[in-house]
Amino acid sequence: MVDPFVFLMTDSAHRGLSIAVAGMLIVAVALTVISLFIAALPKLLGYAAKVWPESESHRAAASHHERLDPHDEVLYAAIGYALYLKHQKH
Amino acid sequence: MDIFLEFWKTTGFSSMTFGNAIMIVIGIAFITLAIKKDYEPLLLVPIGMGAVVGNIPIIEGMSLSVYDMHSWQLIDGQIEYTPGSVLSYIYFGVSWGLFPPLIFLGIGAMTDFSTMLSNPKLVLLGAAAQVGVFLTFLGAIYLGFSLKEAGAIGIIGGADGPTAIFLSAKLAPHLLGAIAIAAYSYMALVPVIQPPVMRLLTTRKERLIRMKPPRNVSKREKMIFPVAAFLIATLIAPGAVVLLGMLFFGNLLKESLVTERLANTARTAMIDIVTILLGFSVGASTQAETFLRPQSLMIFGLGALSFVVATAGGLLFAKFMNLFLSEKINPLVGAAGVSAVPDSARVVQMVGQQEDPHNFLLMHAMAPNVAGVIGSAIAAGVLWSVLP
Numbered sequence: 001m002v003d004p005f006v007f008l009m010t011d012s013a014h015r016g017l018s019i020a021v022a023g024m025l026i027v028a029v030a031l032t033v034i035s036l037f038i039a040a041l042p043k044l045l046g047y048a049a050k051v052w053p054e055s056e057s058h059r060a061a062a063s064h065h066e067r068l069d070p071h072d073e074v075l076y077a078a079i080g081y082a083l084y085l086k087h088q089k090h
Numbered sequence: 091m092d093i094f095l096e097f098w099k100t101t102g103f104s105s106m107t108f109g110n111a112i113m114i115v116i117g118i119a120f121i122t123l124a125i126k127k128d129y130e131p132l133l134l135v136p137i138g139m140g141a142v143v144g145n146i147p148i149i150e151g152m153s154l155s156v157y158d159m160h161s162w163q164l165i166d167g168q169i170e171y172t173p174g175s176v177l178s179y180i181y182f183g184v185s186w187g188l189f190p191p192l193i194f195l196g197i198g199a200m201t202d203f204s205t206m207l208s209n210p211k212l213v214l215l216g217a218a219a220q221v222g223v224f225l226t227f228l229g230a231i232y233l234g235f236s237l238k239e240a241g242a243i244g245i246i247g248g249a250d251g252p253t254a255i256f257l258s259a260k261l262a263p264h265l266l267g268a269i270a271i272a273a274y275s276y277m278a279l280v281p282v283i284q285p286p287v288m289r290l291l292t293t294r295k296e297r298l299i300r301m302k303p304p305r306n307v308s309k310r311e312k313m314i315f316p317v318a319a320f321l322i323a324t325l326i327a328p329g330a331v332v333l334l335g336m337l338f339f340g341n342l343l344k345e346s347l348v349t350e351r352l353a354n355t356a357r358t359a360m361i362d363i364v365t366i367l368l369g370f371s372v373g374a375s376t377q378a379e380t381f382l383r384p385q386s387l388m389i390f391g392l393g394a395l396s397f398v399v400a401t402a403g404g405l406l407f408a409k410f411m412n413l414f415l416s417e418k419i420n421p422l423v424g425a426a427g428v429s430a431v432p433d434s435a436r437v438v439q440m441v442g443q444q445e446d447p448h449n450f451l452l453m454h455a456m457a458p459n460v461a462g463v464i465g466s467a468i469a470a471g472v473l474w475s476v477l478p
Binding site: 002004017024026027029031032035038039041042 | 207210211213214220221223225227231232234236237308311315318319323326461472473
């Protein structure tokens with residue numbers, strides 16, 4: 001085991017320390033900028049919504065139907081049948 | 091009789107070493123932990139079985155181990171090709187760093203960044219927990235590892251198995267087995283390692299803090315985030331482009347709403363296939379002669395330390411933030427900054443509910459948890475770029 005004071009005098013310790021400090025700073029800066037961007041995003045979108053109002057795109061709406069699996073269809077058929085029976089009663 | 095004696099020499103019993111036997115026992119222990127204790131079974135079962143397979147002594151001259159790579163040789167002016175073992179072709183995905191980005195694609199396709207988008211200050215906890223990576227890096231240098239080896243060992247503190255494998259494949263391939271096993275073992279042991287640190291560094295009053303429920307996040311925010319966050323992170327740290335590119339690509343597949351089939355494949359079949367291949371081949375790479383060394387013990391020690399430091403880093407930074415915030419953060423949430431998704435968030439929920447059964451911290455903990463994934467990928471990118 002190397003004496004900690006001797007270790008701190010070595011080149012690898014100097015290089016390691018500078019990499020560790022720089023690395024920690026880079027990670028912190030990157031995530032802070034992402035955090036600031038996220039915080040500003042609703043405001044930016046608020047301004048953008050005045051110019052381009054948000055609406056569900058045709059493709060997005062279509063993809064919802066693509067996502068229906070056979071179980072969904074069975075479920076919808078069951079709901080439809082239940083509604084039909086309800087209307088029949090009235 | 092001679093035939094039986096010759097046959098005996100070819101059996102695993104005759105060439106089994108004490109190290110092989112120990113590694114087989116470790117493999118079986120992993121499988122047992124996964125089945126009995128439910129510790130990361132999706133990883134520990136393939137790794138454990140891989141360790142058992144990889145430690146059956148190999149018959150001389152037969153190409154069976156993960157290290158029996160294919161080769162080209164010039165013999166008498168002619169190029170001769172020797173094929174590698176089947177396991178070596180599977181291990182190719184690990185040694186060349188192909189599997190980790192594919193796993194990141196699947197993680198991206200299953201990750202919901204909503205809680206992080208609804209409370210952006212929690213992102214900072216994901217950054218604070220990366221202190222575990224860099225302090226472990228320094229600790230490894232102190233113990234005599236080279237800078238590259240120390241970089242690969244340090245990333246265990248990111249608590250992210252694929253990132254650890256990716257970086258060690260690039261910086262210290264000879265330590266890959268030990269680093270991967272350490273990273274995944276400690277990820278499996280998150281429910282054991284984290285709670286004592288969490289209780290030690292927080293008061294009961296702090297553990298009882300309730301946080302405001304997260305706000306609703308619009309579809310547009312979710313769609314814009316992966317592209318914007320990728321640009322920000324990789325323009326600052328270009329070394330993270332592979333891992334973060336795949337992570338945010340996967341998330342864009344999920345959030346764009348027009349590629350649901352691709353997202354579904356990425357988060358189910360694809361990630362499962364890659365996990366099986368990665369886990370099994372990493373396990374098979376832990377052959378006794380390459381794995382049972384004093385270096386591996388030091389890596390395990392440093393790995394445990396890195397998890398503790400990373401957990402403490404997130405917790406203490408949450409307490410520091412509370413000095414300036416009017417709406418206090420429950421400091422337990424900081425422990426989820428170590429990434430290990432979603433286990434560390436679950437541990438936060440569990441420890442929080444031990445104090446107050448009606449306090450639901452899981453959603454809040456997911457924010458630093460996914461920020462930790464981004465943070466550890468950036469840390470890996472930084473280490474890879476400065477330690478070429």
